[in-house]
Amino acid sequence: MEMETNMNAIVEARVVSKLYGAGETAVTALSEASLAVRPGELLLIEGPSGSGKTTLLSILGLLLRPTSGQLLIEGQDAARLPEKALPRLRARTFGFIFQGFNLFPALDARDNVALAIRMKDPKVRSSVARAEAERLLTMVGLGERMHHVPGDLSGGQKQRVAIARALGGDPPLILGDEPTAALDSKTALAVMDLLRGLTREGRGVVVVTHDHRLRKYADRVVRVDDGHVEELRADALAA
Amino acid sequence: MWTLARKILLHDRVKFVVAAAGVSISVLLVLVQIGLYLGFMGNASTLIDHAKADLWVTASGNEQFDFATPMDERLYYRVAATPGVEHAERMLLSFGQFKLQSGGTQGVQVVGIEKGARLLRPWNLQHGSLERLDDVDGIVVDQTEFAKLQIKEVGARREISGVRSKVVGLTKGIRSFTTSPFVFANLDSARAFSRLGPNDLTYILIKVQPGADVRAVKARISAMPHLDAFTKAEMSERTRSYWSKRTGVGVGFFTTAIMGIIVGLVVVGQILYNGTLEHIKEYGTLKAMGAENAAIVRVIMYQALISAGVGFVFGGALALGAQAGMKALNLSVSLTPTLLIGTAVLTVVMCALAALLSVLKVLRLDPAMVFKG
Numbered sequence: 099m100e101m102e103t104n105m106n107a108i109v110e111a112r113v114v115s116k117l118y119g120a121g122e123t124a125v126t127a128l129s130e131a132s133l134a135v136r137p138g139e140l141l142l143i144e145g146p147s148g149s150g151k152t153t154l155l156s157i158l159g160l161l162l163r164p165t166s167g168q169l170l171i172e173g174q175d176a177a178r179l180p181e182k183a184l185p186r187l188r189a190r191t192f193g194f195i196f197q198g199f200n201l202f203p204a205l206d207a208r209d210n211v212a213l214a215i216r217m218k219d220p221k222v223r224s225s226v227a228r229a230e231a232e233r234l235l236t237m238v239g240l241g242e243r244m245h246h247v248p249g250d251l252s253g254g255q256k257q258r259v260a261i262a263r264a265l266g267g268d269p270p271l272i273l274g275d276e277p278t279a280a281l282d283s284k285t286a287l288a289v290m291d292l293l294r295g296l297t298r299e300g301r302g303v304v305v306v307t308h309d310h311r312l313r314k315y316a317d318r319v320v321r322v323d324d325g326h327v328e329e330l331r332a333d334a335l336a337a
Numbered sequence: 338m339w340t341l342a343r344k345i346l347l348h349d350r351v352k353f354v355v356a357a358a359g360v361s362i363s364v365l366l367v368l369v370q371i372g373l374y375l376g377f378m379g380n381a382s383t384l385i386d387h388a389k390a391d392l393w394v395t396a397s398g399n400e401q402f403d404f405a406t407p408m409d410e411r412l413y414y415r416v417a418a419t420p421g422v423e424h425a426e427r428m429l430l431s432f433g434q435f436k437l438q439s440g441g442t443q444g445v446q447v448v449g450i451e452k453g454a455r456l457l458r459p460w461n462l463q464h465g466s467l468e469r470l471d472d473v474d475g476i477v478v479d480q481t482e483f484a485k486l487q488i489k490e491v492g493a494r495r496e497i498s499g500v501r502s503k504v505v506g507l508t509k510g511i512r513s514f515t516t517s518p519f520v521f522a523n524l525d526s527a528r529a530f531s532r533l534g535p536n537d538l539t540y541i542l543i544k545v546q547p548g549a550d551v552r553a554v555k556a557r558i559s560a561m562p563h564l565d566a567f568t569k570a571e572m573s574e575r576t577r578s579y580w581s582k583r584t585g586v587g588v589g590f591f592t593t594a595i596m597g598i599i600v601g602l603v604v605v606g607q608i609l610y611n612g613t614l615e616h617i618k619e620y621g622t623l624k625a626m627g628a629e630n631a632a633i634v635r636v637i638m639y640q641a642l643i644s645a646g647v648g649f650v651f652g653g654a655l656a657l658g659a660q661a662g663m664k665a666l667n668l669s670v671s672l673t674p675t676l677l678i679g680t681a682v683l684t685v686v687m688c689a690l691a692a693l694l695s696v697l698k699v700l701r702l703d704p705a706m707v708f709k710g
């Protein structure tokens with residue numbers, strides 16, 4: 099396992115472990131994992147069910163505190179920051195996308211994105227948030243569907259709305275937990291194309307998946323097995 | 338954020354309608370119950386509130402306005418001569434038996450006033466004339482008591498406690514709390530109607546001299562033997578609180594009003610909480626993305642406030658309808674500005690409380706849940 103120190107990484111986990119529970123019933127979900135995500139790369143996290151992928155992603159996204167180890171963001175160890183400092187750091191660092199989209203069914207595409215923008219920064223005026231939402235939706239190819247509610251959109255379109263929402267506030271890193279799992283394969287690949295495109299502007303993208311076919315979009319692939327994280331070498335990928 | 342809160346709230350129309358209906362029913366119950374209470378209490382002190390007297394003087398030891406023991410007229414002259422008194426008037430309030438056309442009798446509250454009385458006279462006269470009260474048998478009654486008194490118009494003749502009387506005037510809206518209708522008469526007739534002696538009276542109404550200190554005059558009169566004096570406000574309050582406490586009427590109305598609030602709390606709380614649970618993943622997502630608790634709490638609170646606003650408007654409209662309906666039943670629902678504003682505030686507080694469970698849920702929400710299946 100390499101122990102690079104990456105000065106320009108957006109987020110870097112250093113020998114991070116996570117135990118759920120305590121005593122006899124404790125589960126080691128992650129053991130001494132190290133991983134850095136750099137600007138402009140698409141990183142794929144693979145692994146069997148229950149191996150610790152979501153746990154790793156949650157720790158990278160500051161949703162979960164590691165039991166031990168460091169999490170470097172903006173040059174500080176975010177694992178030691180007080181709870182109340184986390185929301186703002188998350189807001190300016192991450193956008194999240196999910197298997198289940200998690201869009202407000204009552205709000206149309208534009209409002210869903212605008213709401214997130216204003217939640218991240220309450221100082222943004224609603225007219226500004228709406229204009230920004232329209233720009234982002236156009237960017238993900240939904241310029242014609244701004245006023246559709248999630249119920250009137252296809253799965254792929256919903257995931258595009260969620261991606262536009264994740265891009266609100268212009269975070270440097272997008273984290274997705276199986277964002278293509280609920281989509282048919284053609285749509286899944288189109289969504290990956292879109293995520294791939296985001297890295298061209300220097301954004302980092304991390305995608306957890308079971309689907310080996312997504313490897314072709316990845317700059318790097320990391321495999322999690324029983325809590326152990328290991329980067330796959332290029333020759334292994336080709337196989 | 339208001340727009341967003343509204344859209345989230347209105348998304349499920351049925352639930353929103355139920356929530357708004359819950360609030361409306363609370364508002365309706367609170368307004369009608371307390372309005373009825375205020376209406377009754379207004380009746381209890383209506384003579385006092387409409388009189389222009391600064392002070393009410395009564396025989397000492399009288400606990401209750403409607404059941405005052407009489408005092409002798411000689412006391413009146415001493416009171417009238419008290420320094421600071423500009424004008425004093427004799428008044429008698431007692432009970433008599435009104436003979437009905439059907440043969441039975443109806444208890445009435447006889448209000449005896451001096452000829453040319455200035456401090457207390459029937460108000461809201463609709464028909465007839467007040468001057469005719471000076472007639473030996475002249476009485477003034479209220480239109481709203483027609484059914485009880487079994488009369489229809491000015492000129493009707495009936496006996497009261499065996500003494501002849503004739504309706505010379507009709508008022509509108511002068512109603513007693515005791516359920517015995519008021520019958521206004523001159524002092525002498527009133528004494529006869531209530532079988533009291535020729536020198537009996539129950540109250541002395543006082544107007545103090547301009548610039549005189551009402552409290553000082555009151556103290557002077559109260560210091561006299563056999564007499565108590567009360568300011569208009571005190572007398573009014575004493576009367577209301579007597580009836581309110583003695584009859585338990587307050588407890589009854591307020592209990593119903595509080596049940597209404599509880600119903601509203603439960604219905605709104607349940608629906609808001611349900612909506613919060615339904616959107617828990619979305620709220621969690623906002624939290625994961627860095628939303629402060631306060632921002633999410635605001636979205637939920639706004640939903641509560643919108644429910645409060647819509648419910649208040651509908652409940653208020655229903656209460657106005659109920660007010661009109663009950664007027665036909667001779668019941669007065671007194672929807673005072675204070676009551677309306679108080680109820681509006683109460684509605685907001687109720688809905689905010691109802692949102693509390695949802696707020697706690699969101700505050701405790703662990704953003705890591707967004708990645709859980």
Ligand SMILES: Nc1ncnc2c1ncn2[C@@H]1O[C@H](COP(=O)(O)OP(=O)(O)OP(=O)(O)O)[C@@H](O)[C@H]1O
Nearest residue numbers: 118119125127145146147148149150151152153154
């Ligand atoms: N809150 C928790 N409490 C206790 N154990 C947990 C908790 N969350 C996860 N685990 C356990 O930690 C291990 C890793 O879970 P994790 O969700 O990270 O796996 P995963 O790789 O994302 O699996 P999947 O592919 O099924 O989503 C599993 O054994 C799981 O049962």
Ligand SMILES: [Mg+2]
Nearest residue numbers: 151152153275
């Ligand atoms: Mg998982």
